[in-house]
Amino acid sequence: MIDFIKGALLITGALFMLLAAVGLLRLPDLLTRMHATTKAAALGVILIMLASAMHFAEVGVVARSFAIIVFILMTAPVAAHVIGRAGYFVGSRLWSGTVKDELRPNYDPLTHELKSGLETQENAKRYPRDSDPD
Amino acid sequence: METVILISQVIMGLTLLLTFVRVVRGPSLPDRVMALELFSTTVVGLVGVYAIQSGVASFLDAAIVIALMGFLAAIGFARFLERGGPRDD
Numbered sequence: 001m002i003d004f005i006k007g008a009l010l011i012t013g014a015l016f017m018l019l020a021a022v023g024l025l026r027l028p029d030l031l032t033r034m035h036a037t038t039k040a041a042a043l044g045v046i047l048i049m050l051a052s053a054m055h056f057a058e059v060g061v062v063a064r065s066f067a068i069i070v071f072i073l074m075t076a077p078v079a080a081h082v083i084g085r086a087g088y089f090v091g092s093r094l095w096s097g098t099v100k101d102e103l104r105p106n107y108d109p110l111t112h113e114l115k116s117g118l119e120t121q122e123n124a125k126r127y128p129r130d131s132d133p134d
Numbered sequence: 135m136e137t138v139i140l141i142s143q144v145i146m147g148l149t150l151l152l153t154f155v156r157v158v159r160g161p162s163l164p165d166r167v168m169a170l171e172l173f174s175t176t177v178v179g180l181v182g183v184y185a186i187q188s189g190v191a192s193f194l195d196a197a198i199v200i201a202l203m204g205f206l207a208a209i210g211f212a213r214f215l216e217r218g219g220p221r222d223d
Contacts, residue, residue: 003135006135006138006186007135007138010138010139010142010183010186011138011141011142011145013142013179014141014142014143014145014146014149014179014183015145017145017146017149017175017176017179018145018146018148018149018152020149020172020175021148021149021150021152021153021156021172021176022152024152024153024156024168024169024172025152025155025156030162030164030165030168033156033165033168034168037168037169037171037172037175038171041172041175041176042175044175044176044179045175045178045179045182045201048142048179048182048183049182051182051186052182052183052185052186052194055186056191058191060191061191061194064191064194064195064198065182065194067198068178068182068194068197068198068201071198071201071202072175072178072201075201075205076175078205078209079171079204079205079208079209079212080171082208082209082212082213083164083167083168083171083208083211083212084164085212085216086164086211086212086213086215086216087162087164087165087215089215089216090162090163090164090215090216092162092164092165
């Protein structure tokens with residue numbers, strides 16, 4: 001029984017990794033490729049580490065497997081965010097079918113300045129408050 | 135069990151091949167960094183499977199180190215891209 005579960009976890013994890021690679025190869029631009037790789041590959045590693053934890057079934061090994069799972073879960077989104085941000089600022093082109101790019105009207109690539117979209121003359125004024133020190 | 139391990143290793147080898155195609159072809163540097171990240175993740179999976187195959191649990195420590203190196207490489211590449219060094223895609 002446990003062999004069957006282990007085998008199913010291994011094959012499923014490997015297939016999710018293959019899915020990530022196919023997505024990396026087939027999708028049209030950087031952000032969609034990132035969307036394919038980070039989630040599917042992280043899920044694949046999680047399944048394989050669950051299989052190894054079930055195979056050894058000792059406290060130390062299970063703790064190490066779960067350490068790897070937590071590490072992957074914490075670092076994969078951070079790395080994807082950082083690379084996507086750098087790719088946008090470097091100017092990698094989006095797919096021609098992109099519907100919405102909300103960063104574009106608010107970001108100035110020359111000065112590297114980001115607006116919140118609320119900078120009007122009225123908002124720039126400062127009204128004195130009662131709690132201000134004299 | 136041996137057959138299942140062999141099949142999953144073959145699938146992950148195929149994953150490495152497909153990822154390598156993107157590393158070679160990728161039109162820009164961020165695409166290649168992304169592919170390298172997937173590379174390191176796949177190698178972590180391969181090391182986990184090899185730990186099961188050989189029965190030596192210490193390989194999982196190597197997997198932790200490989201995951202850490204992949205993450206640091208991604209962060210370093212992203213900082214390099216944003217600072218803007220000499221680029222040749």
